[in-house]
Amino acid sequence: MIIITGASGQLGRLVVDQLAGTVDPSSVLLGSRTPDKCAARKAAGFKTAKIDFNDPKSMTAAFTKGATVLVISTDAPNDVRIVQHGAAINAAKRAGVARLVYTSFFNPSATSLCPLNRLHAATEAMIQESGVPYTFLRNNQYADNLALSLPQALAHGALAQPGIQGKVSYVTRADLAAATATVLSGPGHENKRYDLTGPEALSACDIAAQLSKQTGKAIQAVEMEPLQFGELLKGAGLPPFLVEAMLGLFAANAAGEFAPVTDHVRQLTGREPTPATRFIAGLVG
Numbered sequence: 001m002i003i004i005t006g007a008s009g010q011l012g013r014l015v016v017d018q019l020a021g022t023v024d025p026s027s028v029l030l031g032s033r034t035p036d037k038c039a040a041r042k043a044a045g046f047k048t049a050k051i052d053f054n055d056p057k058s059m060t061a062a063f064t065k066g067a068t069v070l071v072i073s074t075d076a077p078n079d080v081r082i083v084q085h086g087a088a089i090n091a092a093k094r095a096g097v098a099r100l101v102y103t104s105f106f107n108p109s110a111t112s113l114c115p116l117n118r119l120h121a122a123t124e125a126m127i128q129e130s131g132v133p134y135t136f137l138r139n140n141q142y143a144d145n146l147a148l149s150l151p152q153a154l155a156h157g158a159l160a161q162p163g164i165q166g167k168v169s170y171v172t173r174a175d176l177a178a179a180t181a182t183v184l185s186g187p188g189h190e191n192k193r194y195d196l197t198g199p200e201a202l203s204a205c206d207i208a209a210q211l212s213k214q215t216g217k218a219i220q221a222v223e224m225e226p227l228q229f230g231e232l233l234k235g236a237g238l239p240p241f242l243v244e245a246m247l248g249l250f251a252a253n254a255a256g257e258f259a260p261v262t263d264h265v266r267q268l269t270g271r272e273p274t275p276a277t278r279f280i281a282g283l284v285g
Contacts (some may be wrong), residue, residue, distance in 0.1 A: 001064055001185050003029045003097075005051050005088065006072035007029050008145075011103070013215060014177030015070065015184070016041060023185050031062055048196050053084035059091035068184055071103045071151075077241035078119045085123045099190060100132045101183055106140035107257050134194040135183050140258055141249075143170035143198060143279045146207065150283055153211060153219055156180040160222040162229050162247070163254030164204035164225045169197035169261045170276040194264045199271050210277050214284045216263035226250070226281035 006012045007030035019028055024045075030038045033049025055181065065153055069092055074084045094102050102210050105114075108121035120138075127134045138164060142269040153159040179196055183189045202210075208221040225267045226247050233243045265273040 001027055001029060001067040003031060003051075003063060003069045004072070004184075005031045005053070005059075005070060006074075007041075007048075007151050008032040008034065011173055011177060011180075012072055015175055015180050016046070017206060018177050018181030019185060020044070020183065025145045027069075028269045029062065031093045047083050053088060056087040056091055060094060061087055063091050063095035063097055065096040067095070067097045068099045068101060069097050070103070070180065071104050073105075073120070073123070075146045078115055081119055082122055089123075089132070090282050093130045093132050097132060099135060100127055100130075101135045101137065101180070101189075103180070103183055104126060104136045104138045106197065107260070111258075112252055112257060113246075113255055114248040114257065116249065117252065117257070131271055135189045135191075136196045137176070137180060138193060139176050140171050140195075140197045141168050142176075143274070143276045146280060147275070147283055150211065150280070151209075153208065154215065154217065154284070157218055158230075159204050159208045159211070160223050160224045161204055162224055162226045162250040164221040164223050166250070166253035167201035167206070167259040168253055169199075169201040169259060170279070171196055171198040171265065172244045172279055175265050175269070175273040177263050177282060182268045184235065188269065194268065195260070195262045196265050197260065197262050198265075198276050199261060200275050200277065201261055205283045207276075207280065210280050211284060214281050261265065 026045050029047040029049055030041055031049050032038055033047045033052045035050050042048045049059050051062050052058045071088050074081050105117050105120040108117045109123050110118055112118050124136055205220040208219045211219040230243050231245050
């Protein structure tokens with residue numbers, strides 16, 4: 001049995017799409033806080049259940065002995081997330097699952113400039129201490145998230161953010177989903193870590209140049225002071241924990257924490273991942 005938490009989320013849905021063509025749907029249980037969101041999948045033969053990280057009993061009831069469980073990391077302040085992740089790990093240990101597959105973050109470290117990476121490092125440590133066999137999928141930043149900032153850059157002719165020289169090896173959700181489905185459905189991934197990136201690393205300067213090339217408009221990358229950028233994020237309605245996370249993310253970008261490129265997506269899927277430049281070209285068409 002394969003059990004997927006967060007199956008109705010953006011990454012979860014893509015993982016299920018990948019599994020739909022390779023495994024018997026009845027061997028996959030889709031977990032969500034609101035199982036009705038998986039109704040169409042249930043009609044196609046998948047099993048569904050309520051799995052809520054704030055309700056440990058729901059995880060204990062859903063996790064079964066011998067299952068491979070995909071824990072898609074939650075979205076909350078770090079002090080909340082670490083409790084949620086701990087509850088999932090404890091439920092998996094009690095159930096006797098065969099393996100936990102955890103969506104971590106690229107280059108996790110207790111000393112990272114990015115609060116998200118510190119959270120993922122702590123979660124990985126808890127999983128290892130639990131004794132449950134694991135696979136860590138250390139996903140780099142989503143190329144898909146560039147769609148959030150590019151419209152403003154095109155409208156104003158400037159991509160303004162801190163650390164514009166820092167490079168990131170962006171990877172698409174689709175490539176991550178394909179790699180994840182391979183790990184869930186195949187053997188030989190116990191106690192392994194995969195660093196999942198795209199095939200190239202781009203800075204904000206590179207992205208601005210790509211936008212200029214694709215649109216014929218002059219787009220410049222503009223260095224912005226972190227305090228000013230944080231105020232903009234607050235003004236856009238982001239909660240404090242996300243403002244802190246974003247500022248830490250850009251600081252880590254500038255320090256090169258997300259720049260390395262690996263071939264782990266290709267190793268798992270058998271094909272080259274989508275370059276961020278090609279993805280950007282598709283966004284601006």
